[in-house]
Amino acid sequence: MNKFKSSIIIFVLTPILFFAQNKEVDVDSLYNEARQLYSAKQYDSALSLTRDALFLTPEYHEIRVFQIQLEQDNEQLENAEKDINYLLSKSNTLEVKPSVLKQIVRYTAKEKLLAFHNQVGTYYTADVDYNLSLAEALLSFQESHEAKRILDTIQTAALTHTQNYRLQDLLKRMKANQIGVNYEFISFLKAYPINKSWNGVSLDYTRFIGKHAITARAVYSDRFNKDGILYELEGYPVFSKKLYSYVSINASGSDFFQNFGGSLSLYYSIKNIIEMEAGFRYLEFDSGSFFTPVIGATKYMGRFYVNGRAYIGPREKRKINTELSAQHAILFKRRWRLCFYTIGYWYFTR
Numbered sequence: 001m002n003k004f005k006s007s008i009i010i011f012v013l014t015p016i017l018f019f020a021q022n023k024e025v026d027v028d029s030l031y032n033e034a035r036q037l038y039s040a041k042q043y044d045s046a047l048s049l050t051r052d053a054l055f056l057t058p059e060y061h062e063i064r065v066f067q068i069q070l071e072q073d074n075e076q077l078e079n080a081e082k083d084i085n086y087l088l089s090k091s092n093t094l095e096v097k098p099s100v101l102k103q104i105v106r107y108t109a110k111e112k113l114l115a116f117h118n119q120v121g122t123y124y125t126a127d128v129d130y131n132l133s134l135a136e137a138l139l140s141f142q143e144s145h146e147a148k149r150i151l152d153t154i155q156t157a158a159l160t161h162t163q164n165y166r167l168q169d170l171l172k173r174m175k176a177n178q179i180g181v182n183y184e185f186i187s188f189l190k191a192y193p194i195n196k197s198w199n200g201v202s203l204d205y206t207r208f209i210g211k212h213a214i215t216a217r218a219v220y221s222d223r224f225n226k227d228g229i230l231y232e233l234e235g236y237p238v239f240s241k242k243l244y245s246y247v248s249i250n251a252s253g254s255d256f257f258q259n260f261g262g263s264l265s266l267y268y269s270i271k272n273i274i275e276m277e278a279g280f281r282y283l284e285f286d287s288g289s290f291f292t293p294v295i296g297a298t299k300y301m302g303r304f305y306v307n308g309r310a311y312i313g314p315r316e317k318r319k320i321n322t323e324l325s326a327q328h329a330i331l332f333k334r335r336w337r338l339c340f341y342t343i344g345y346w347y348f349t350r
Helices: 002-039 043-056 061-073 077-089 093-104 110-124 128-140 144-152 161-172
Strands: 177-186 198-209 212-223 226-236 243-252 260-270 274-284 289-301 304-312 320-331 338-348
Touching: 002 043, 002 061, 043 061, 061 077, 061 093, 077 093, 077 110, 093 110, 093 128, 110 128, 128 144, 128 161, 144 161, 161 289
Parallel strands: none
Antiparallel strands: 177 198, 198 212, 212 226, 226 243, 243 260, 260 274, 274 289, 289 304, 304 320, 320 338
């Protein structure tokens, strides 16, 4: 009798185990094939396979995260919301966080963004990355007041370099119109024949248009017992989160300022921590014109950033002039949002 029971148990369990093994192999095969189709940019076919795989094993979270990516790339944001909420219901807030951040900046309607925030916001109330992404999305809908309220909650938090970089960028975009005043003091060593220090004051007006900025500036300076005014117009076109440019034209009728000038630089951000610069400066005087190539790098360190720049001197092509400067930004809570000062040292090789 015992032998009969044993044979029955073996007979029943063996097909079940065999089916489970085949099921696991089939799901992994579907997942791998979906990834291959994704690499080939066949998104619809890849999405069909991930749905088949999740029908067999709905708890396979890695496949669901990949499916969210497919849905977002196909602008199927409602389906992505369902999958995100499913993972959050399983307490996988960290696993799904990259998908949530990507989802926030995908919306083209403010109402849908706020509806999604109402669904998932409670999971990320104190999350800095979530709040930064939400504020950025709100600014794209011109909701500066609500974005400011969110940013004010994270200004005193301990931020990483990347988070601080994003915060500073968002703060600059908070106001569509900005006015700035700058004072410049230049002193010379005893080895130079110039004994009197140079002083300069500039007044500028900046208008933000989306992520782009246009600035008009007037610079007053006294040099060599003379004074004059330089007029500048500059812009900062933004091409992507990592690439933007600086374009400037200027003119003056004074003796020591250039008659006309132009500048162009491209800036590329590496992980939002270091910015690399490449460009040129062009100056035209009564005595001649000068074209100066420029390369530089900027390192962000909390509320400080250090900028280094090198360029070929205009008078002697073999002479390399280097400029090093440190800039400290101070944040305020009210109308005066940002103030900074610069300390620099310029060295001219011979």
